[in-house]
Amino acid sequence: MKFKVDEIASVIREEIAQYRGEIDVAEVGRILEVGDGIARIYGLGNAMAGEMLEFENGTIGQVFNLEETAIGAVVLGDYLGLKEGDTVRGTGQLLSVPVGPALIGRVVDPLGRPLDGKGTIESPHRRPMETTAPGIAERQPVDEPLQTGIKPIDSMIPIGRGQRELIIGDRKTGKTAIGIDAIINQKGTGVICVYVAVGQKESTVSSVVEVLRESGAMDYTIVVTAGSSDPAPLQYIAPYAGCAMAEYFTYEDGKHTLCIYDDLSKQAAAYRQLSLLLRRPPGREAYPGDVFYLHSRLLERSCKLANRYLIVPKSAPADTKKGVTDKEYVGVPGKHEAQQDLKAMGRDDLEIRIRPGTGGSLTALPVIETLEGEVSAYIPTNVI
Numbered sequence: 001m002k003f004k005v006d007e008i009a010s011v012i013r014e015e016i017a018q019y020r021g022e023i024d025v026a027e028v029g030r031i032l033e034v035g036d037g038i039a040r041i042y043g044l045g046n047a048m049a050g051e052m053l054e055f056e057n058g059t060i061g062q063v064f065n066l067e068e069t070a071i072g073a074v075v076l077g078d079y080l081g082l083k084e085g086d087t088v089r090g091t092g093q094l095l096s097v098p099v100g101p102a103l104i105g106r107v108v109d110p111l112g113r114p115l116d117g118k119g120t121i122e123s124p125h126r127r128p129m130e131t132t133a134p135g136i137a138e139r140q141p142v143d144e145p146l147q148t149g150i151k152p153i154d155s156m157i158p159i160g161r162g163q164r165e166l167i168i169g170d171r172k173t174g175k176t177a178i179g180i181d182a183i184i185n186q187k188g189t190g191v192i193c194v195y196v197a198v199g200q201k202e203s204t205v206s207s208v209v210e211v212l213r214e215s216g217a218m219d220y221t222i223v224v225t226a227g228s229s230d231p232a233p234l235q236y237i238a239p240y241a242g243c244a245m246a247e248y249f250t251y252e253d254g255k256h257t258l259c260i261y262d263d264l265s266k267q268a269a270a271y272r273q274l275s276l277l278l279r280r281p282p283g284r285e286a287y288p289g290d291v292f293y294l295h296s297r298l299l300e301r302s303c304k305l306a307n308r309y310l311i312v313p314k315s316a317p318a319d320t321k322k323g324v325t326d327k328e329y330v331g332v333p334g335k336h337e338a339q340q341d342l343k344a345m346g347r348d349d350l351e352i353r354i355r356p357g358t359g360g361s362l363t364a365l366p367v368i369e370t371l372e373g374e375v376s377a378y379i380p381t382n383v384i
Contacts, residue, residue, distance in 0.1 A: 027043075027045075027047070027090040028044075028088065029041045029071075029087070029088045030042055030085055030088065031055075031083070031084055031086045031088060034075070035079065036277050037075050037079055037232050038064070038233075038274060038277045039055075039082065040071070041053075042069065043088075044090050046090070047071050050062060050094050050130060051063045051091065051095075053073055053091065055082055055087075056087045056088070057082065057086070059076070059079070060077060061076060061088070062233070064274065074232075074233035074274055075231065075233060076234060077111075078231075079231065095128070096126045096127055096128045097110070097112045098123040098125065099126065099127045099245050099248035100125040100248060102122060103222045104219070105218045105221070106118065107209055107223040107225060109225065110224060111241070112241070112245075125248060125252075127247065128244065129241055133297070133300035133303070137333075138305060138331070139304060139305065140307065140359075142163050143160065143304075144256075144361070145158050145160055146182075146258065148182040149181050149185030153178075159182075159365075161361040162302065162303050162305075162362065162363060163363055163364075164363075164364045165363075166365075166367075166368060167179065167365055168368045170369070170370055170372065176367070179262060180195075180208060180211060180260075182258065182260070182365060184212070184215045186217070187215070187217060187219075187220070191255070191256045192221075192246065192256070193258045194221070194222045194224065194242045194243075194246045195208065195224070196225075196239050196242035196260065196261050197223070197226070197238075198226055198239065198261070198262065198263060198264070198266045199228050199235050199263075199266030200228065200262065202227050205227065209223055224238055225238070228266075232274055233270075236270045236271050238267065239298055242259055242261070246258075247362060250305065250361065250362045251360065252357065253357055254305075255360050258363045258365070261298075261365070263368060263369050264298075264366050264367065264383060265368050265379055267295075268287065268294065271291065271294055272286055272287050287379075291378075292382045295382055295383050298364075299364055301362065301364075302363060303362060305361065306334075306358075306359070307335075307354045307355075307359040308328045309330075309335050309354060310329075310352070310354075310355050311323045311324055311325055311338055311341065311342055311350055312324060312351065313350060313351075314351050319356050328355060335352070338352050366383060368380050
């Protein structure tokens with residue numbers, strides 16, 4: 001067998017010409033100490049608050065404390081496989097979760113990993129776990145009711161789409177039942193529901209999922225769970241993850257969504273645990289000083305988004321998302337401005353329409369557990 005040296009050389013040259021090397025630059029640090037769901041890391045001097053970290057064994061972490069010589073991070077997963085000296089890589093990205101229609105009907109953990117044994121979740125969309133709440137100009141007044149199916153609530157203290165309504169009471173008084181009834185009652189209304197279980201027993205979550213499935217409510221519901229046996233960091237981020245999953249449908253599709261946070265008392269306890277382990281100064285009842293901000297930044301993300309208006313030809317299709325002026329008019333002031341611009345154009349073949357995919361809402365029903373009816377305790381008054 002004869003080898004043609006010229007052909008071999010030409011093939012090698014072609015391969016070399018087509019080769020495109022990829023250079024990945026990442027900041028790398030090392031673990032100083034690890035345990036109880038937290039890690040102190042040296043060497044990540046440019047890390048930002050809330051940044052996602054990757055540990056040597058593939059576990060994900062999040063920057064929690066920024067100190068002079070090291071950073072404190074929470075480990076979002078099994079920390080028993082980590083040890084002192086392991087490398088940690090900064091990603092330069094904020095912690096995000098998979099979102100989109102692929103999650104509907106599934107039971108997932110706060111990182112979007114499936115827990116129901118129905119296979120992996122393939123979603124091309126991701127959304128930051130923590131985002132800034134929309135400003136005043138991007139909201140509109142709450143004027144649509146959200147029926148819970150419980151007549152005393154719907155008649156005397158009705159809930160509006162985009163509102164926040166607290167469910168508060170002692171344990172075993174039916175707080176979860178109100179949230180589940182509200183989810184079941186959304187059948188046929190087009191509302192996407194997210195049920196976030198924080199610190200609940202796995203048997204309790206399983207029974208809730210079974211009730212939702214028997215009622216046909218899992219067809220439009222996402223269940224996010226961080227059980228009582230899960231690490232405190234996962235219980236801490238669970239409500240933010242559920243909110244991000246609901247926000248996708250609100251902002252991208254203009255749909256109405258409903259979030260049940262069951263319950264925020266256990267999230268506050270998990271946050272207290274992490275803060276004490278990372279040596280943050282304790283305050284009242286050993287909670288850190290920013291425990292109010294823990295819940296306020298979550299609940300402020302619930303709102304009814306303002307409609308966005310376009311000037312389009314009257315013959316344009318109903319799903320048109322671009323106007324003749326390439327300009328969107330936001331809210332009631334924007335509608336008045338659009339009317340003035342339309343009048344100035346002086347054309348009878350144009351009209352003002354609401355842009356499809358706008359005007360969605362996110363309704364929050366947080367749950368707080370009290371002790372012997374003491375609604376004036378620290379965490380209940382914060383959420384109230």
